[in-house]
Every structure is written in structure tokens, then in C-alpha cells.
Amino acid sequence: MRIIFIGPPGAGKGTQAEKIIAKYKPAHLSTGDMLRAARDAKTPIGLEADKYMSGGQLVPDDVIIGIISERLQAPDCQVGYLLDGFPRTIAQAEALDKMLAEKGTPLDVVLELRVPDEELFKRLAGRGRADDKPEVIRERLVAYNKQTSPLLDYYNKQGLLKTIDGLGSVDEIFVRVEKILDQYN
Numbered sequence: 001m002r003i004i005f006i007g008p009p010g011a012g013k014g015t016q017a018e019k020i021i022a023k024y025k026p027a028h029l030s031t032g033d034m035l036r037a038a039r040d041a042k043t044p045i046g047l048e049a050d051k052y053m054s055g056g057q058l059v060p061d062d063v064i065i066g067i068i069s070e071r072l073q074a075p076d077c078q079v080g081y082l083l084d085g086f087p088r089t090i091a092q093a094e095a096l097d098k099m100l101a102e103k104g105t106p107l108d109v110v111l112e113l114r115v116p117d118e119e120l121f122k123r124l125a126g127r128g129r130a131d132d133k134p135e136v137i138r139e140r141l142v143a144y145n146k147q148t149s150p151l152l153d154y155y156n157k158q159g160l161l162k163t164i165d166g167l168g169s170v171d172e173i174f175v176r177v178e179k180i181l182d183q184y185n
């Protein structure tokens with residue numbers, strides 16, 4: 001299964017991603033996790049990325065596309081993967097389409113976890129990560145609404161988009177996820 005998982009910061013994407021990985025066993029490709037690991041290891045890419053991450057802005061497309069194109073070559077990705085936090089811009093989505101067309105491995109589905117902005121603010125305020133300060137949260141939501149939400153239309157036009165209501169308990173939401181993913185398993 002090749003899945004893209006899209007949702008604003010605080011939608012519960014990380015929690016649902018873990019449950020998807022546990023049940024369906026795709027490789028988990030979280031660009032946020034990769035960037036945090038690079039930042040903590042103080043690699044040149046990590047230090048460069050941190051300038052954007054700490055302000056809630058998106059890391060430049062060429063950096064992210066480079067990371068993902070390398071990661072997609074790895075053996076564990078050949079059976080399937082969950083792209084979590086990528087693509088975040090139309091340019092990233094177009095670059096991904098090109099890579100997958102060259103490999104002859106199209107996407108199966110794009111899952112959107114939808115949660116209203118007011119609810120996101122409430123949830124993010126309680127989380128306590130370094131990029132969860134109120135002004136940074138605001139920036140991350142702005143980035144999502146401006147740069148990432150156009151992807152919903154992009155994938156809807158390709159007939160790949162499935163939207164899930166992100167309100168409810170973790171288990172209630174996962175039942176919605178399963179209803180969709182079971183069709184591709």
C-alpha cells in the first residue's frame with residue numbers, strides 16, 4: 001500500500017499513523033521525524049532545517065524532496081509506505097508524482113484527517129513540543145492552510161482523496177481509517 005497521510009498540526013495524525021503502521025505494516029516515512037533526527041544530530045541539513053522548523057515555517061522544497069527521493073529507494077519502501085507530513089506543497093506533490101511515475105508505482109490513496117482550526121488550537125496548546133509555542137502554532141497552521149491545503153484539491157482531482165472526520169476518540173477515528181484502508185489491503 002502506498003499512502004499519503006495529510007492533516008494539519010494537532011489533528012492526531014501521529015497517533016493514527018502509529019496505529020496504521022502497527023496494523024498494515026507499511027514503512028513509516030515522517031519527514032518531521034527525519035528532520036528532528038537530523039537537527040538533533042546536528043547534520044548540515046538538520047541545522048539548516050531548524051531555522052525554518054523553529055519558526056513554524058516549511059523547510060525549502062528542494063531539501064525535503066532530496067531527503068524523500070533517497071528514502072524511497074530503500075528496500076523497506078518497496079512493499080509500501082505511509083508518507084506522513086510529505087508532500088506539504090504542490091511543488092513537492094509534483095516532484096513525488098514524477099518519481100512515482102518513473103518507478104511505475106502509483107499511489108493508492110491520500111487520507112486527509114480533518115479537524116477545525118479552533119479545536120486544533122486547543123489541542124496544540126496542551127502538547128508542549130518546542131515548536132508548540134502559541135505564535136509558532138499559529139505559523140504552522142498558516143503554513144498548512146496556505147501551502148498544504150491546496151493539495152486536497154490536487155489529489156481530489158486525481159480521484160485519490162479520502163477525507164476522515166478527525167473529531168472523536170482515537171479508536172473511533174481509527175475505525176474510520178480502517179474502513180478506507182481495508183479496501184486497498
Ligand code: AMP
Pocket residue numbers: 009031032033035052053054056057058059060064084085086087088089092140
Ligand atoms: P511535522 O512533525 O510533520 O509537523 O513537521 C515539523 C516541521 O518540520 C514542520 O513544521 C516543518 O518546518 C518541517 N517539515 C516537515 N515536513 C515537511 C515538508 N514536507 N516540507 C517542508 N517542511 C517540512
